[in-house]
Amino acid sequence: MTTTVLRTDFERSVAAYWNTNQQDPVNLRLGEVDDLYHHHYGVGPYDPTVLEGPADTRDQRIIAELHRLESAQADLLLDHLGPLGGDDLVLDGGSGRGGTSIMANQRFGCEVDGVSISEYQVGFANDQAARRGVGDRVRFHFRNMLDTQLPPGSRQAVWTNETTMYVDLGDLYREFTRVLRFGGRYVCITGCANDVTGLRSKSVSKINEHYTCDIHPRSAYFTALADNGLVPINVVDLTAATIPYWQLRTMSPVATGIEEAFLTAYQEGSFHYLLIAADRI
Numbered sequence: 001m002t003t004t005v006l007r008t009d010f011e012r013s014v015a016a017y018w019n020t021n022q023q024d025p026v027n028l029r030l031g032e033v034d035d036l037y038h039h040h041y042g043v044g045p046y047d048p049t050v051l052e053g054p055a056d057t058r059d060q061r062i063i064a065e066l067h068r069l070e071s072a073q074a075d076l077l078l079d080h081l082g083p084l085g086g087d088d089l090v091l092d093g094g095s096g097r098g099g100t101s102i103m104a105n106q107r108f109g110c111e112v113d114g115v116s117i118s119e120y121q122v123g124f125a126n127d128q129a130a131r132r133g134v135g136d137r138v139r140f141h142f143r144n145m146l147d148t149q150l151p152p153g154s155r156q157a158v159w160t161n162e163t164t165m166y167v168d169l170g171d172l173y174r175e176f177t178r179v180l181r182f183g184g185r186y187v188c189i190t191g192c193a194n195d196v197t198g199l200r201s202k203s204v205s206k207i208n209e210h211y212t213c214d215i216h217p218r219s220a221y222f223t224a225l226a227d228n229g230l231v232p233i234n235v236v237d238l239t240a241a242t243i244p245y246w247q248l249r250t251m252s253p254v255a256t257g258i259e260e261a262f263l264t265a266y267q268e269g270s271f272h273y274l275l276i277a278a279d280r281i
């Protein structure tokens with residue numbers, strides 16, 4: 001099983017990263033706020049009053065606020081995914097601990113299949129779905145999103161929430177076009193390098209090194225989408241909206257040391273945080 005899901009040394013090292021970073025407090029302590037576990041970043045202004053008030057509860061206020069911004073990011077993705085109903089099937093490509101999948105089911109009632117190359121995450125996410133009583137509607141699989149094994153044309157919507165930097169975009173969108181039905185929606189939130197400022201900046205290279213990923217240039221998304229019959233309907237530059245999240249994270253007890261690289265990359269303009277919504281034709 002392992003050999004077919006993880007086909008390359010790169011995929012094995014990405015899977016090892018997500019299998020072994022399971023106790024990272026930046027993910028666990030935020031998830032504990034309301035039992036929705038995310039492995040992505042946040043959008044929107046933070047409430048500055050969380051920095052005021054009693055010192056002994058300051059850390060917890062910041063953590064709750066970071067979590068609120070991460071859930072706001074997932075809500076924004078879902079805003080672009082619908083309309084969906086209870087009969088629709090959707091795919092979460094690179095589903096992490098399952099937070100966005102659970103939110104999609106809560107909002108639309110749709111059936112969700114999430115795939116991740118981390119066996120640990122798949123087990124964690126399935127436990128979450130079972131605990132919420134939606135294990136029959138929200139399922140997580142130890143599978144590669146380049147080979148989801150889902151039936152052709154079975155999906156009304158597919159999303160990737162900060163996962164595309166781990167794969168070849170042409171291979172990914174070929175698979176998504178296969179599983180999406182005509183007129184189905186694909187939504188992506190991702191960081192991407194700015195072609196206008198040139199090849200990868202130092203700060204973007206630091207992010208790649210930190211997460212064992214390979215951030216694509218902005219142009220690569222639109223080329224790969226067009227090559228695979230995915231036609232953009234909305235492109236939202238979320239760069240300015242995500243900067244407050246990173247500023248708050250630098251002041252938090254769960255900072256990991258990568259915050260400055262993100263802030264530098266966004267502020268110098270070598271990196272964007274983008275939402276792309278596209279329809280399959």
Ligand SMILES: C[S@@+](CC[C@H](N)C(=O)[O-])C[C@H]1O[C@@H](n2cnc3c(N)ncnc32)[C@H](O)[C@@H]1O
Nearest residue numbers: 038039040094095096116117144145161163166
């Ligand atoms: C930054 S996390 C995002 C998790 C989730 N989308 C979220 O928003 O919480 C990246 C995820 O991509 C997954 N991933 C990376 N490469 C993958 C691949 N080829 N197939 C499936 N999942 C993959 C990792 O296992 C991890 O769950």
